[in-house]
Amino acid sequence: MPDDRYPPIADHAVVGDGETAALVGLDARIGWACLPRFDSPAVLASLLDADRGGRWDLPVEGVTGTSQRYVEDTAVVVTQLRTADGVLEVTDVLAVAGEFEEKRSAARQTLLRRLRVVEGRVRVASDLRGFDGAAVDGARVPLPGGEGGRTLRLRSSRPGAEAHELVAGDTWTLALTWAEEPEVWTPAEVDAAIEETIRVWRSWAEHVTYSGPYVDAVRRSAITLKVCDHHVSGAVVAAVTSSLPEAIGGERNWDYRFTWVRDAAYTVYAMRRVGMVEESDGFLDWVLDACTHDDGRPDVLYTLDGHIPGEEQDDDRYEGYRGSRPVRWGNGAAGQLQHDVYGEILDCAWQFVRAGGQVDDRRFDRLRHLATLARENAETPDQGIWEIRDAGRPFTYSVAMCQVALDRFARIARATGREESALEWEEAAEALRAELLERAWSAEDGCFTEHLDQPGTLDASLLALPLRRVVDAADPRMVATTAAVVDKLRAGEDLLYRYLHTDSPDGLEGEEGAFLLCSFWWVDNLVQSGRVEQARDLFEKLLRRQNHVGLLSEEIDPENGEFLGNFPQAFSHIGLISSAVLLDRAAG
Structure with a gap:
């Protein structure tokens, strides 16, 4: 049975600044944020434990409906909460300044929330708490690799944590900062930082060159890859989350906040095809530096700094998303052949x-x-x-x-x-x-x-x-293989499993969802073997799998269409971009 304490994975948008990311739910809860970096400890993790995991809620009395959207060509998200008496608009942003190009941007190391009543009146509070309800304001979070830590500070334009009644035109600004020299963050400064972040994202988005029929999906995927791009090192994390399950209640829960060598060539290809040249070159440099620095065997995955992740550990403090244990930090695949x-x-x-x-x-x-x-x-x-x-x-x-x-x-x-x-x-x-x-x-x-x-x-x-x-792809042997894979591994009109555990044991218990990247590979095979209209039909079915703001997870539950696995998944968005480009080329 669904657990109402856990919203669907799909009911989230992601915000990012090139150093970390946060997930914002349709109810305006931030239930995932690792600070100060992607691979730092999870300060907010109610997605992995609804009661103990830490969250930032904006409780609104009498909510009757919600909606969410991105500010166009940005990673700035706007959530609306409607009541019988009014409408509250929440703008969430991880603030950046400068330009993304040539690594001239700077994360301001602050998560900004601007609450604005756009209609009527709304009663709203701010409820920020860490693991087991611990205070976040003043907490110290360590940097990965034992490089010291940062102190979290909360700035609010309204006093106290109690609810405030706001009327049309009223605003309330909140800033959670981990900067070494934190700013004051007055409402005017929050407004200016949000506008500057929008400008930075839009300036960067001008470099996305794809203009084919799937432009909205491709641009959103490009922005999502940029959210996963660590602007300091050039590494691209596989996803911004850990331990979101591949099957509800199962043990296939992995930490994806690292960079897989396997993803590199696909990522570089997809980035370059849509104009993300700076990111492509940065990732190339990162891969070649990390993997050719000595004469040993290259590893499978690396930290943002090009090191081997620490030993995989199960964290029994968390119950896991909808009871899906274990919750893991680190990834044991790092030592595999x-x-x-x-x-x-x-x-x-x-x-x-x-x-x-x-x-x-x-x-x-x-x-x-x-x-x-x-x-x-x-x-x-x-x-x-x-x-x-x-x-x-x-x-x-x-x-x-x-x-x-x-x-x-x-x-x-x-x-x-x-x-x-x-x-x-x-x-x-x-x-x-x-x-x-x-x-x-x-x-x-x-x-x-x-x-x-x-x-x-x-x-x-x-x-x-x-x-x-x-x-x-047009080789008769490959055409036959594609047909056999689809026949054997099909999980609905547009979905494929990676493999069947009954035929190909993998040492783990339980099942998993359909793997989205495999469906995009299916599209690519159809295109390259000349079956373009069939490929287009399949691709457009896959586009309908995007959530309300254009994001994709790692896997889909074929039974109910729910997102599974870590989110948003870079590989899924890489697949989308590559297939869109191939279809565009096939159409001339």
Whole structure:
């Protein structure tokens, strides 16, 4: 049964400043905020424990209806609360100043809330409390990595925490700040900061170049990726939340406030296609710095600073979203073997070179080292793209991405004038490709399969093979594989599971929802194999999955359409952008 203490995940908008983010509910509750950074402790976390988790409520007497919208081309959200006597408008913003371009912006390290009665009269209070009801004003929150901490301070333009009766035209401003030198935040200063933040976002949004038929969805997705972009380091977090469940009541609850190497190449591709060049270059630099700084094996995911996350820990203090335990901080996948990382890094490096980036001998040698690791480990079992918590297996996708590593390194060598190396690695890439396509093909099943030399199982990562140029989407074998994946993993008209746990054990209990990115991969395969109208129909069904402000989660419950998993999910918005661009190109 639904737990009324927990609003649907979809009933939220996200605000961000390039350092952290907060979720604002349709009821104006802020039930998630990690301060002062994405990967800091959760100061507000009622999404993970409605009673103890910490929240910032604006209790309004007699609410009869709510609505929510973004100020156009911004991450500034406006929530309206209606009563029989009036209408309250709440503007929420993580304040920024300067410009986003070329890292000339500055997070003002303040969460601003402006309450304004636009009609009639409204009685409203401010109720801010941390974990177990602890006072937030004056609390000290540590920075990740043991780098000291920040003190939280609350500034209010009206005295006390009791309810105030406001009439049309009245405002009440609130500022929760963790800046080292906090400002006073008078109402006039709050108004000015909100207008400045709107100006900064709109100035940045002018650089989003997509103008096709899905412009609203693409621009909102681009802004959402920008919210996930850590402007200091260039890293992009997978999502701003931790432990929102992939199935209600289940254990598939993970901390996504880190940067996955796997996401990098997809993210860079999507960003560059819609004009987010600065962010694309920043993420490329971050990936190459984090993953080629020594001659060791690259890791699967990193902190914003390019370090390995701390050990994954279960936090028994929280009951979890609608009872979905455990709540986790950190991510144990960081120590897994996932051989696709070689291809992701080399693909990023190839995009870097294509964009005019220079590769000196030192970096070239380190890229060669990664390509060598890919060649040596291509057929070694690993935990795969889906990060199974079970014994490793020879996943087709992992081998395919090792082939991508060899191919992209060969391209880098040729593009940078290293002809002898180019020839050697081109031959190695083609040999691995031929072996992969032979051993992954099952004549019995009539399609490529999830593992080498193991017929009978499928997973949706096979849909990514054409996207990484391992096999053409129009190749009859790939067309047959796409049809088989859809037939086996379909979860409704427009949704796909990643895999079936009954066929592909992953070491975890319970089930999960349909994975949205896989549906966008399905769209891409249809486009690239010439079935454009079918792809467009599927894509438009997926657009109807967006919430009221255009955001997407990681997964969808096929039974009821509810959002599942961490939110908003960068990968889902990357998929949306890529599919929209492909459809636009197919239409000429």
